[in-house]
Amino acid sequence: MVFRIVFFLCSFSLATNAQLVKHSGKVTAVNIQPQEIRITTQNGFAIITAYSPSVIRVRIDKQPLAKDFSYAVISSPLVFKPCISQNADEIKLETDSLTAIVSKNPFGIRFITPDGKTINKDEPGLGTSWIGEEVTTYKTMQEGERFIGLGEKTGNLDRKGSSYTNWNTDAFGYTINQDPIYATIPFYIGVHHGLNYGIFFDNSYRSNFNFGASNNRFSSFNANGGEMNYYFIFHQRVADIITSYTQLTGRITLPPLWSLGYQQNRYSYYPEAEVMRIAQTLREKEIPADGITLDIHHMDAYKLFTWNKSRFPDPGSMNEKLNKLGFKTTVIVDPGIKVEKGYHAYESGLQSDIFIKYSDGQNYTGQVWPGWCHFPDFTSSKGRAWWKEQVNHYAQSGVSGLWNDMNEIATWGQNMPDNVIFDFEGNPVTHQQAHNVYGLEMIRASYEGYRAALPDKRPFILTRAGYAGLQRYSAIWTGDNRAEEDHMLLGVRLMNSLGLSGVPFSGMDIGGFTGNGSPSLYARWIQIGAFIPYFRSHTGINTKSAEPWAFGEEVLEIARNYINLRYKLLPYLYSNFYEASVSGLPIMRTLALDNTHDANVYDTRFQNEYCFGPSFLIAPYESKQTYAPVYFPQGKWYNFYNDSIEGGGKEKIFTLSMQQLPVFVKESSIIPMQSLIQTTADKPTDTLFLHVYKGAVKNKFVYYEDDGESYAYEKGAFYKRAITYDPSANKLLLESPTGQSLSKFRFVQLILHGFSTQENMQSGEIAFLQPISRFDPQGEATPPVVCKVQKRTFVNTKEEIAVQLK
Numbered sequence: 001m002v003f004r005i006v007f008f009l010c011s012f013s014l015a016t017n018a019q020l021v022k023h024s025g026k027v028t029a030v031n032i033q034p035q036e037i038r039i040t041t042q043n044g045f046a047i048i049t050a051y052s053p054s055v056i057r058v059r060i061d062k063q064p065l066a067k068d069f070s071y072a073v074i075s076s077p078l079v080f081k082p083c084i085s086q087n088a089d090e091i092k093l094e095t096d097s098l099t100a101i102v103s104k105n106p107f108g109i110r111f112i113t114p115d116g117k118t119i120n121k122d123e124p125g126l127g128t129s130w131i132g133e134e135v136t137t138y139k140t141m142q143e144g145e146r147f148i149g150l151g152e153k154t155g156n157l158d159r160k161g162s163s164y165t166n167w168n169t170d171a172f173g174y175t176i177n178q179d180p181i182y183a184t185i186p187f188y189i190g191v192h193h194g195l196n197y198g199i200f201f202d203n204s205y206r207s208n209f210n211f212g213a214s215n216n217r218f219s220s221f222n223a224n225g226g227e228m229n230y231y232f233i234f235h236q237r238v239a240d241i242i243t244s245y246t247q248l249t250g251r252i253t254l255p256p257l258w259s260l261g262y263q264q265n266r267y268s269y270y271p272e273a274e275v276m277r278i279a280q281t282l283r284e285k286e287i288p289a290d291g292i293t294l295d296i297h298h299m300d301a302y303k304l305f306t307w308n309k310s311r312f313p314d315p316g317s318m319n320e321k322l323n324k325l326g327f328k329t330t331v332i333v334d335p336g337i338k339v340e341k342g343y344h345a346y347e348s349g350l351q352s353d354i355f356i357k358y359s360d361g362q363n364y365t366g367q368v369w370p371g372w373c374h375f376p377d378f379t380s381s382k383g384r385a386w387w388k389e390q391v392n393h394y395a396q397s398g399v400s401g402l403w404n405d406m407n408e409i410a411t412w413g414q415n416m417p418d419n420v421i422f423d424f425e426g427n428p429v430t431h432q433q434a435h436n437v438y439g440l441e442m443i444r445a446s447y448e449g450y451r452a453a454l455p456d457k458r459p460f461i462l463t464r465a466g467y468a469g470l471q472r473y474s475a476i477w478t479g480d481n482r483a484e485e486d487h488m489l490l491g492v493r494l495m496n497s498l499g500l501s502g503v504p505f506s507g508m509d510i511g512g513f514t515g516n517g518s519p520s521l522y523a524r525w526i527q528i529g530a531f532i533p534y535f536r537s538h539t540g541i542n543t544k545s546a547e548p549w550a551f552g553e554e555v556l557e558i559a560r561n562y563i564n565l566r567y568k569l570l571p572y573l574y575s576n577f578y579e580a581s582v583s584g585l586p587i588m589r590t591l592a593l594d595n596t597h598d599a600n601v602y603d604t605r606f607q608n609e610y611c612f613g614p615s616f617l618i619a620p621y622e623s624k625q626t627y628a629p630v631y632f633p634q635g636k637w638y639n640f641y642n643d644s645i646e647g648g649g650k651e652k653i654f655t656l657s658m659q660q661l662p663v664f665v666k667e668s669s670i671i672p673m674q675s676l677i678q679t680t681a682d683k684p685t686d687t688l689f690l691h692v693y694k695g696a697v698k699n700k701f702v703y704y705e706d707d708g709e710s711y712a713y714e715k716g717a718f719y720k721r722a723i724t725y726d727p728s729a730n731k732l733l734l735e736s737p738t739g740q741s742l743s744k745f746r747f748v749q750l751i752l753h754g755f756s757t758q759e760n761m762q763s764g765e766i767a768f769l770q771p772i773s774r775f776d777p778q779g780e781a782t783p784p785v786v787c788k789v790q791k792r793t794f795v796n797t798k799e800e801i802a803v804q805l806k
Contacts, residue, residue: 022130024060027104030091032084035077037091041107044128048102048109050082053095054235054244058109060128060135060228069425071379071437072202072468073231074250098234111197111232118142119197119234120190123218128228136222137230145192146602147211147219148592149500151185151468152478154178157493157590157607159188163213167206168436168465170410172480173514176490182408182479183466184436185501186221187245189238196596198233198241200248204436204467225432238500238596239585246502246584250472254581255505257708258328258680259401259460259475260573261290262563264547265538267513268297271311272318278547279325287548287560288567288678291460292322293330293403293536302369303338305345305393319398326679330401330460331394335409335442336373339365345390349374354383359419359430366411375409378441379434380423387442388449395453401460402446404474407439408465439465440473447473456710462534468502471584475505475534483512483539485622488525492588492608492620495532499586500593504577507534511546519551520658523558524623527661530562530569531612533577533587554775558659561769564676571672571688571703576613578704578720587613595633600651606631614701615669616640619654619662627655628662636667638693641768643753643787659772659782665753667695670723672703674745680708688745688796692725692732694754700724705743716740734801745796752790756806761790 025042032038036049045064049057057077059065083094091102098119101110107128110121122128126138147159154177155162166184174181186207187200201207203223210220221230233244264282269275275292282289298315300306307315319329337345337355349355355363355374363374377383391402409416422434443463450459461474470476478494481487491508498506510529511522526548529535539546548559566573576587586593589611591601600606609619609631617637619630635648640663646652654662665671671691674684703721706713718739725732732750737743751766752758765786774781794801 020131022062023126024107024128026106027102030086032086032091035080035082037084037093037102039091039102039107044107046107048093048100049077050080050093050095051231052078052244052247053080053082053097054233054240055248056093056098056100056111056232058228058230058232060137062130065227069427070202071204071440073248074469074472075248100232111234113195113234117193117195119195120199120232126218133225134222135226135228136220137228138218138220141212141217141219142190142192145190145219147188147190148590149188149198149497150209151187151501151503152181152183152476152494152498154181154490154494156602156604157496157592158602159211161212163208163210165206165208166436168408168439170406170408170414173482174479176486182464183439183470183476185466185468185470185498185503187468187501189241189500190219191592191596194597196235196238196241198231198245200231200233200245200468202229202231202468203227205433206436238593239583242500242502242585243583246471249469249502251502251584252471252505252577252581254458254577254706254713255475256328256400256458256460257570257574258290259534260570260577261535261680262288262566263291263293263330263534263536264289265293265509265536266295266546267538267540268295270294270297270308272313275318276321279322279327281547281549283325283678285549285556285560286678288563288676290326290679290681291328291330291401291536293332293401293538295332296334296369298331301338303340303343303345304333304336304370305390307397315397315399323398326681328400328460329398330403330462331399332403332405333391333394333446334368334406335375335378335438336366336368336370336406336411337376338370339372339374346374348390349376349386352382352386354380354386356420356422358417359421364416364420366409366416367413368406368411377423378438378445379425381425383423384441384445384448387445388452391446391449392453395450400457401462402450404439404443404446404461404463407442407463409435409438437467439463440467440470443470443474444472458709458711471503471505475507476503477506477534477536478508480513480540481509483515483517483521483543485521485624487512488521488528489608489620489622492528492610495588496586496590496610499588500590502584504580504584504586504588505533506588507532507536509536509538511537511539513538513540514543516544517546518623519555520623522546522551523555523658524620524661526559527562528618528620530566531616531618531661531663535566554658554772557770557772561772562661564770565768567677568673568675569671570680571674571705572613572615574708575672575702575704579702589613591631591633598633600631601633603631605629606651611666615666615671617664617666619664621656621662623658625656627653629653630662630664632664635697636695637664638667638753640665641785641787643789645754660769665693667693668697668699668725668727669693669695670699670701670725672701683744686744686746687793688743688748689751690723690748691751691753694727694752695725696727698724698726698728706741719743730805732803732805736800737798743796747793748796748801749791749793750803752805753787755790758790758792758806761792764789764791
């Protein structure tokens with residue numbers, strides 16, 4: 001009798017739990033197709049697709065799966081023949097790269113290597129389940145597993161033990177652990193036992209990722225609605241995982257060269273006289289710069305597609321004058337269209353019926369800078385077409401860039417009602433599903449609008465919010481940060497994480513947006529800024545000025561040193577942007593990219609270190625620190641400033657100064673540089689300086705040039721040359737160039753670092769920084785820091801060039 005009561009209570013408990021959490025249950029039907037498996041379970045339906053030999057897609061829902069649609073994924077499955085088989089217990093999908101094993105009772109998935117090692121698996125007993133409309137997949141947390149990526153997320157490089165929410169949020173002055181902030185990229189990389197994999201959860205509802213927070217059993221990802229839809233990616237190298245992910249979601253198009261120069265921003269520069277004063281001062285103080293940005297005060301009462309005529313009486317003329325000085329203008333655009341009779345954008349939007357609406361058909365109204373506003377529906381082709389026509393207003397005024405802000409969507413109160421309806425390409429959905437993709441579709445409309453308005457000029461598009469795939473259209477910056485030491489270092493981690501997540505073009509507000517930083521903080525921040533993809537100083541309203549000269553003469557000289565260095569490195573940087581457009585690899589590279597299984601790179605003391613392209617190791621530290629440890633991964637590393645050598649696989653304490661950022665160069669590096677220019681509108685001298693660092697490993701660098709402004713490169717108008725350093729053969733080889741264009745450099749000067757004395761080469765010295773002036777008469781002069789090198793100049797011919805070394 002007692003046994004029967006206990007059995008009844010246990011059965012009742014299990015039945016109750018099953019009602020609260022609906023599990024997939026056991027497999028009841030299987031339909032095998034050439035590249036996919038269609039499965040019916042007791043409580044759901046699944047489709048598992050071999051997307052490529054290294055990518056397997058998993059879709060699961062409580063009802064038959066709906067028509068496939070994604071704003072993020074732009075590629076179709078590669079046509080190939082995986083091996084699919086089944087028996088009474090499981091279904092097996094095999095490619096030459098990985099195998100997915102689907103258990104039948106209950107339904108669950110395990111991914112293994114060809115030799116049988118477990119890469120990732122559903123947690124037994126949990127798998128994929130639903131609580132109401134919320135769908136979750138639980139994954140067994142492997143021993144020692146780390147988690148990196150997930151886009152623009154605060155916290156540590158290794159996300160183990162933390163959880164994160166994806167819901168694009170206007171996070172003014174966010175704290176260093178605040179979540180969520182502006183952008184959603186639901187893609188992460190797991191690392192354990194010498195293996196690494198990626199999971200991209202393509203669901204635009206509010207989602208959550210748990211990497212062992214408050215539990216020691218599983219990692220998980222879920223969404224408040226929609227289907228379980230994820231892509232599992234496996235490669236031996238993290239770099240290849242990023243390449244496969246960006247094959248799915250797209251890669252950047254080459255940005256205009258000017259957008260890689262230094263840009264000066266403020267909230268806000270006005271009137272025109274102030275804008276011209278900033279431009280003239282940059283030139284007078286010989287601070288190289290290419291961009292000036294206008295914030296919301298350029299508008300009439302903050303109304304989009306207008307100019308404040310008292311502040312900017314003739315925008316076209318002003319932009320023409322700025323162009324003659326070598327400056328391009330970027331203006332801010334917010335999505336809110338003020339509700340005001342007679343206002344052209346409002347009237348046009350009403351007539352075209354492009355605003356988002358409540359479920360009863362009334363236009364949604366929310367409050368932002370201009371007051372009460374309607375908002376274009378960028379998930380509608382009609383809404384995007386309307387926006388494209390409107391941005392032509394800026395193109396015709398000589399504006400070269402669009403800064404897309406407040407596109408989370410941000411409204412005062414920060415709580416847009418869920419019953420607002422979006423078109424979603426003719427398949428209406430609520431705000432719950434559209435919110436996270438709104439910013440992505442806004443930048444799409446901005447990019448496509450500018451490409452139509454100025455078909456021969458690449459636009460610069462910048463965004464604050466976005467979703468996976470945003471890299472196809474825009475750069476991103478990390479929003480309204482603070483003028484604080486920990487925010488500077490957080491910005492580095494945010495950009496490194498964005499790089500892991502397929503977004504190579506990123507930046508942060510140099511100096512901090514809110515608050516007033518110290519001279520030393522600004523000096524350190526602008527030094528770091530020289531080694532990030534998007535390089536701009538910016539500060540908020542009612543703060544101290546944050547131009548390089550605003551912090552005194554010493555900081556001005558420090559800033560000039562590093563901005564000068566940035567411009568000399570443009571050939572290296574532009575070549576790396578070309579690489580990003582081809583492979584998806586980032587410009588800023590956390591050390592975990594190439595040293596994935598080295599525990600030291602996840603140490604919180606070293607987690608901010610990163611590589612700038614393949615060659616430079618940057619060690620950022622707070623400006624007040626007088627000494628700090630630097631960790632060197634395996635290999636040999638040169639001090640960038642004096643060529644002293646550090647061995648890899650160890651840490652070393654360095655003395656820090658405000659005047660110099662710790663920068664090192666990887667052995668065997670090939671770094672092209674040019675002469676100093678004040679703007680990319682100027683031509684450098686006719687010699688390309690090719691720095692080569694002696695090492696023990698073979699290295700290849702692809703040097704790339706084009707006109708930097710048009711799309712002619714898409715038709716072959718470029719110059720590309722592979723350069724290989726082979727220490728085993730003591731040889732440097734410049735292969736014959738490809739492309740239809742000639743190089744802008746008539747000569748190449750080979751500059752050798754760390755080599756023994758070479759024949760037919762001239763010994764000399766190079767200083768990458770100028771000594772800082774002795775401002776204190778009683779102080780000591782700063783000595784120049786130099787590298788002892790060997791040089792040789794030769795004609796940059798079209799033929800292969802081989803240089804024998806020793």
